[in-house]
Amino acid sequence: MENTLVVKNMDGQDIRINVIDIIEDTELNKEYICYTIEDMEDVYISLIENETEDSYSLGAITEEEKAVIEQVLAQRGE
Numbered sequence: 001m002e003n004t005l006v007v008k009n010m011d012g013q014d015i016r017i018n019v020i021d022i023i024e025d026t027e028l029n030k031e032y033i034c035y036t037i038e039d040m041e042d043v044y045i046s047l048i049e050n051e052t053e054d055s056y057s058l059g060a061i062t063e064e065e066k067a068v069i070e071q072v073l074a075q076r077g078e
Contacts, residue, residue, distance in 0.1 A: 005035075007058075022048070023072055032069050033058065045069050 016038040046058035
């Protein structure tokens with residue numbers, strides 16, 4: 001079962017994303033969200049930033065972070 005969220009892109013338009021997983025790095029105190037965008041097959045990974053009670057922002061990740069998260073997803077069988 002996929003979790004679907006409606007989020008605003010950088011242009012302020014609503015887009016629907018399908019959340020694959022949220023991965024927490026307890027050592028660095030960071031959370032990453034892995035998702036696809038509606039009607040697209042590519043998997044995206046973003047850093048969850050500025051989390052408040054009712055909203056959050058997504059930030060860019062480094063190539064090193066991306067490689068680690070992709071490895072975790074592969075181990076989980078996603």
